[in-house]
Amino acid sequence: MEHSQIEIIRSESKKQKPQTNQLEFGRIFTNHMFIMDYSVDKGWHHPRITPYQPVSLDPAAMIFHYGQTVFEGLKAYRTKEDKILLFRPEKNMERLNLSNERICIPHIDEEFVLEALKQLISLEKDWVPSAEGTSLYIRPFIISTEPYLGVAASKTYRLMIILSPVGSYYKEGINPVRIYVERNYVRAVAGGTGKAKTAGNYAASLKAQEESEKIGYSQVLWLDGVEKRYIEEVGSMNIFFKINGEIVTPVLNGSILPGVTRDSVIQLLKHWGVPVSERRISIDEIYESYQKGWVEEIFGTGTAAVISPVGELNYEGEKLVINNGETGPIAKKLYETITNIQNGTEPDPFDWTIEVN
Amino acid sequence: MEHSQIEIIRSESKKQKPQTNQLEFGRIFTNHMFIMDYSVDKGWHHPRITPYQPVSLDPAAMIFHYGQTVFEGLKAYRTKEDKILLFRPEKNMERLNLSNERICIPHIDEEFVLEALKQLISLEKDWVPSAEGTSLYIRPFIISTEPYLGVAASKTYRLMIILSPVGSYYKEGINPVRIYVERNYVRAVAGGTGKAKTAGNYAASLKAQEESEKIGYSQVLWLDGVEKRYIEEVGSMNIFFKINGEIVTPVLNGSILPGVTRDSVIQLLKHWGVPVSERRISIDEIYESYQKGWVEEIFGTGTAAVISPVGELNYEGEKLVINNGETGPIAKKLYETITNIQNGTEPDPFDWTIEVN
Ligand SMILES: Cc1ncc(COP(=O)(O)O)c(C=O)c1O
Ligand SMILES: Cc1ncc(COP(=O)(O)O)c(C=O)c1O
Numbered sequence: 174m175e176h177s178q179i180e181i182i183r184s185e186s187k188k189q190k191p192q193t194n195q196l197e198f199g200r201i202f203t204n205h206m207f208i209m210d211y212s213v214d215k216g217w218h219h220p221r222i223t224p225y226q227p228v229s230l231d232p233a234a235m236i237f238h239y240g241q242t243v244f245e246g247l248k249a250y251r252t253k254e255d256k257i258l259l260f261r262p263e264k265n266m267e268r269l270n271l272s273n274e275r276i277c278i279p280h281i282d283e284e285f286v287l288e289a290l291k292q293l294i295s296l297e298k299d300w301v302p303s304a305e306g307t308s309l310y311i312r313p314f315i316i317s318t319e320p321y322l323g324v325a326a327s328k329t330y331r332l333m334i335i336l337s338p339v340g341s342y343y344k345e346g347i348n349p350v351r352i353y354v355e356r357n358y359v360r361a362v363a364g365g366t367g368k369a370k371t372a373g374n375y376a377a378s379l380k381a382q383e384e385s386e387k388i389g390y391s392q393v394l395w396l397d398g399v400e401k402r403y404i405e406e407v408g409s410m411n412i413f414f415k416i417n418g419e420i421v422t423p424v425l426n427g428s429i430l431p432g433v434t435r436d437s438v439i440q441l442l443k444h445w446g447v448p449v450s451e452r453r454i455s456i457d458e459i460y461e462s463y464q465k466g467w468v469e470e471i472f473g474t475g476t477a478a479v480i481s482p483v484g485e486l487n488y489e490g491e492k493l494v495i496n497n498g499e500t501g502p503i504a505k506k507l508y509e510t511i512t513n514i515q516n517g518t519e520p521d522p523f524d525w526t527i528e529v530n
Numbered sequence: 531m532e533h534s535q536i537e538i539i540r541s542e543s544k545k546q547k548p549q550t551n552q553l554e555f556g557r558i559f560t561n562h563m564f565i566m567d568y569s570v571d572k573g574w575h576h577p578r579i580t581p582y583q584p585v586s587l588d589p590a591a592m593i594f595h596y597g598q599t600v601f602e603g604l605k606a607y608r609t610k611e612d613k614i615l616l617f618r619p620e621k622n623m624e625r626l627n628l629s630n631e632r633i634c635i636p637h638i639d640e641e642f643v644l645e646a647l648k649q650l651i652s653l654e655k656d657w658v659p660s661a662e663g664t665s666l667y668i669r670p671f672i673i674s675t676e677p678y679l680g681v682a683a684s685k686t687y688r689l690m691i692i693l694s695p696v697g698s699y700y701k702e703g704i705n706p707v708r709i710y711v712e713r714n715y716v717r718a719v720a721g722g723t724g725k726a727k728t729a730g731n732y733a734a735s736l737k738a739q740e741e742s743e744k745i746g747y748s749q750v751l752w753l754d755g756v757e758k759r760y761i762e763e764v765g766s767m768n769i770f771f772k773i774n775g776e777i778v779t780p781v782l783n784g785s786i787l788p789g790v791t792r793d794s795v796i797q798l799l800k801h802w803g804v805p806v807s808e809r810r811i812s813i814d815e816i817y818e819s820y821q822k823g824w825v826e827e828i829f830g831t832g833t834a835a836v837i838s839p840v841g842e843l844n845y846e847g848e849k850l851v852i853n854n855g856e857t858g859p860i861a862k863k864l865y866e867t868i869t870n871i872q873n874g875t876e877p878d879p880f881d882w883t884i885e886v887n
Contacts, residue, residue, distance in 0.1 A: 199679025202590060227586040228594075232692050233559060237585075237673055240597045246679075273623065277736040312679055316594055321601075322556025322669055323692060324732050324766055335589050336681060357721060362755040363717030365735045369554025372597025373730015375681050377723045379598065379634040383683065398719040399756050409681055464850065 179207075179289055184224035193304040196340030198477065203297045203309075207289050207334040211279055216459070217332070220285075222293055225335065231320035235327040238522045242372045243272035244314035246476050247433070248339075249294050249529065251303040252517030257529040260515050262287055264433045269313060271431075272369040277326040278315055283301055286313065306347075308515075310339040310477075341478065347508060349484025349498055352407060352474070353390035354456060355381045356489065357423035360405070360428075362398030367405070367428030374430075382408060386529060390487060392473075396456060398428065404454045410473030410481060415458065415503055417467040424451040434474040438507055440523060441515045447503070456488065463493045470501030479515075480508040536646055538563075538653070541581035542809065553697030553832065560657045560666075561629045564650045564691040566575030566643075568636055574576060574689070577642075579650055582692065588677035592684040599729045600629035604831050605696075606651050606791070607812040608660045609874030614651060614886040618873050627763075628788075629726040634683040635672055635734045643670065647691055651886045659695050663704075667696040667834075670731065695791065706841025706855055707830070709764060710747035711813060712738045717762070717785075719755030724762070725801035731787075732766075739749060739765060739807040747844060749830075753813060755785065761811045767830030767838060768792035771816065772860055774824040781808040795864055798878060804860070813845065827858030829840055836872075837865040 184204040188472045191201050202225050236242055249435040250258045264423040266283035273280055290311065294301070306391040311370040317327030341347070358381035361367025361374055381393045394412065397403040404423050411432040413422045420442055425431050439481055462468050471483035482505075484498035495501075500508075514526060515517030541561040548558050559582050566577040593599055602622040623640035630637055647668065650660070658666040672693045674684030681714045698704070699887040715738035718724025718731055738750045751769065754760040761780050763769055767787040770779045777799055782788050819825050828840035839856035839862075852858075857865075870876030871883060 199590070200677075202677075205886060225589070228586040229586045229587050232563060232582070232690050233556070233669075233694075234585075236594065236729075237599060237671060238601055238669070238729060239732035239736075240599065241733045242594060242597070245593055275737060276733055277740055284667070293533065310679065312595070314591075314594060320557075320559075322667065324735065324739070326736050333589050337590075358719030359719050362719040362722065364758070365719065365722075366730070371730070371731050371733060372593075373723070373728070375596035376598045376728060376730050377635055377718050378631060378681065379596075382545060382636055382681070398721065425712075447753050471752050497858060 178220060179327065180294055182221065182223045185501060187254070190300060191338060193302045193307055194307040196302065196307055196338055198341070199310060199337050201337055202237070203300045203336040204336070205293060205296055207293045209289070209332045210512060211330040211332070213328050217281060219504065220342060221287055226460035228331070228333070230318060233320035233322055235317040235319050237319060238322060239324055241276055241278060241317035241327055242310060242315060242374050243269060243276050243278055244331060244370055244372070245269045247311045248308040248476060248515070249301050249311060250308050250515045250517070254335055254517070257298050257301050257516060257528040258515065258517055259529060261433050261437065261525050262290065262527060264436070265313070268370060268431065268433070271372055273315070275366055275369040276371050278317070279328060286332070291529050293334055293336065296530070297336055299337060300338050306341050308339060310337045312337065323516065334528045335381070347481070347500065349482040349500055350391045350483040351389065351487070352483050353385035353388070353393045354488045355385070355393040355395055356401055357381070359398040359401070360395045362401045363426065363428050365398070365428060368425070368430060370430060378408060394486065402455045402457065404456060404459070405429050408472045409477060412473050413438065415452065415470035416462045416467065418448070420449040420503065421454055422451055423454055428515040433472055434479065434511070437511060437525065438474050441507060443509060456523065460502060468493070470503050471495050472501070479511055480504050535577060536649055537578040539578065539580045546865070547657060548695060548827055549697050550664055553659065555696045555698070555748055556667060556694050558655045558691040558694055560695070562650060562653055564646050566646070566689045568687040568689070570685050574636070574638060575756055577646055579653060585688070586676060586689070588882055590677035590679055592676050592678060594675040595679060596681055597676035597730050598633055598684055599632050599672060600626060600635055601669060601727055601729070602626050604668045605833060605872070606642060606658050606668060607665050607872045607874070608658045611874070612618065613874060614655050614658050615872065615874055615883040616886060618790055618794065618882050619884060620648065622670070622794070625727060625747045625788065625790070632671070632723055632726040632729050635674070635687060638689065642687070648886050650693065654693055654804070655886070657693060664694060667694045669694070697815050702859065703837070706839040707748045708746065708842040708844070709840050710745070710750045711843060711845045712740035712742070712750040712752055712859050713758055714738070716755040717752045718760070718784050720783065721756070722785060725782070725785060725787060735765060740800040751843065758846065759812050759814065761813060761816070764830045766830035766834060769828065769830050770795065771811065771825065772827035772858065774818045775805070777804060777806040777860065778811055779791055779806070779808055790833055790869070791814055791833060794868060795831050798864060798867060801879065817845055825850070826854060827860050829854050829858070829861040834869055837861050
């Protein structure tokens with residue numbers, strides 16, 4: 174498909190833009206969205222930018238029953254010079270196809286969808302906020318639309334991209350969060366859908382999250398589904414530990430989401446000459462290292478929060494306080510470097526950012 | 531809520547009813563549906579029967595992103611005397627709430643929703659087909675509707691009930707199906723969502739199903755997610771084995787869906803004095819029993835197919851042929867008894883059926 178084929182239907186009503194200092198996460202959407210449909214005969218077709226509008230589906234549409242759906246999350250940033258930058262968007266397109274593969278959704282043309290995404294953002298560029306910590310969150314997603322009550326892959330799909338100007342994801346901002354080590358519920362297991370960005374993984378996580386919130390924790394730390402021993406990730410972040418000088422993060426094992434921020438953090442650490450390794454990490458290792466005073470920092474990584482320092486880990490009722498509950502130097506340096514690259518205020522040695530014209 | 535509160539908006543257009551001998555599964559829907567909404571202040575409110583109509587949702591509606599949804603499946607049957615019977619519908623209402631519990635969806639008033647379901651069927655009673663093997667499939671489901679891109683439980687929901695006149699679920703009809711023992715993919719794991727009837731479980735199952743279909747198997751037999759050794763269930767059926775005179779089925783362990791048909795089969799077998807036990811069953815046990823010539827029958831149980839004999843099990847490339855690939859006597863007797871109770875042609879010793887007026 175040529176990107177010139179994208180039909181543009183402009184919105185008549187112009188929504189009021191929110192105050193930049195009142196931005197929440199994911200509650201306000203821009204005037205336009207991108208839509209593209211799939212059918213068996215036509216493949217992906219009819220790409221269009223339209224006014225932001227409701228989706229109308231048959232109540233038997235398979236998305237409502239069998240959850241065949243995938244999504245992505247990335248951001249656009251405004252630089253001091255009023256340029257609009259995307260951060261490694263090709264990685265999100267690639268991951269969207271990896272998710273499609275697992276969930277039996279037809280592959281997209283990654284370059285074409287990226288081009289469509291850029292056109293949409295270009296049209297909505299006034300919605301990219303400029304205050305520190307703000308950005309335009311981009312949500313591409315694909316839903317199965319065939320009206321059929323049988324467990325099988327749908328024959329029709331719709332891809333949409335919606336945009337939301339956002340502030341910080343956690344109400345704590347970049348302040349340390351408290352995390353509960355989950356031993357009861359499981360998010361994902363080897364052979365399951367953990368490495369795909371698909372709705373069911375998040376539905377599965379709600380119960381544990383609600384229970385941990387009741388006792389004052391903002392997220393849970395997931396352990397593997399088989400032995401409930403090896404660390405996987407946090408709600409919507411990958412996780413890193415600094416133990417006795419070395420930075421470690423769980424190796425991608427098929428049940429962990431391969432985060433773009435995770436990958437960027439690893440590359441940056443290597444670039445800085447900081448030792449970092451991807452390997453299996455058991456919760457016992459963390460506990461024992463903590464007893465020895467070796468756990469220097471813990472932080473989560475993800476598009477929404479960028480870097481989120483962990484100030485406390487609750488492990489079977491015991492509170493492990495990390496770095497006195499404060500943001501550690503590595504988390505701080507990573508946060509600053511990544512956000513500076515994203516905002517164009519620091520050189521971009523890896524060519525991670527792409528400008529939207 | 532009083533059931534007199536249900537508002538009824540009748541459909542103007544009357545769809546053509548399908549030929550009874552051409553009925554597929556889950557492709558045609560009746561003229562009306564039931565709808566009820568939930569909000570935090572009002573709870574479940576505004577129950578109504580309306581024309582069958584599209585659902586219009588904000589593209590940010592949480593169902594599209596985080597998969598917070600549950601569903602049920604049951605059937606209405608027409609007797610020779612033109613009565614309409616439901617089969618143990620209170621069990622489905624109970625299971626809907628068990629699913630709600632796991633997926634953090636607010637509980638429904640089981641009696642009220644059952645009453646609403648009966649009113650809907652009463653209005654659509656002409657759609658309940660009478661030919662052998664046909665019925666009116668009933669699909670209650672709840673979706674999360676809040677437009678919010680954050681991983682949390684939705685604050686608004688919609689419950690809907692749609693109806694579809696159906697023929698047999700498998701194209702094989704009641705003929706034996708061939709099943710592939712899955713060692714690679716996992717459907718559910720202890721601590722996960724396997725016991726809930728929620729969309730993500732089915733999305734997770736598609737890949738394995740597609741791969742097994744390519745090599746000629748209609749369904750996969752799932753093993754447990756931890757050891758990949760203990761038998762769980764089939765795509766949308768529970769599973770029973772007759773080994774050396776005894777009937778066994780996997781015990782409900784939290785990752786298996788507690789099937790209504792499964793429960794009915796166990797009660798019937800006990801009633802007949804046939805030994806039946808619920809316990810852990812490893813695939814190795816089945817394999818060894820097969821070698822000894824002890825595996826007399828295998829059959830699946832579920833609302834869609836009632837009883838589905840298994841004629842062949844593919845275990846790591848080896849084809850275990852069960853009962854010469856034919857329907858065994860227990861499967862046959864169970865099928866006949868249950869369908870006769872459902873159609874009102876045999877006494878109903880357990881008071882399983884409820885008449886819709
Ligand atoms: C389950 C999960 N893990 C990790 C991440 C972090 O991935 P990324 O850095 O690409 O945002 C996310 C968020 O996208 C997520 O949903
Ligand atoms: C995963 C799964 N297992 C088992 C069953 C059988 O349950 P029931 O007998 O209640 O239809 C179903 C179908 O509802 C199912 O989806």
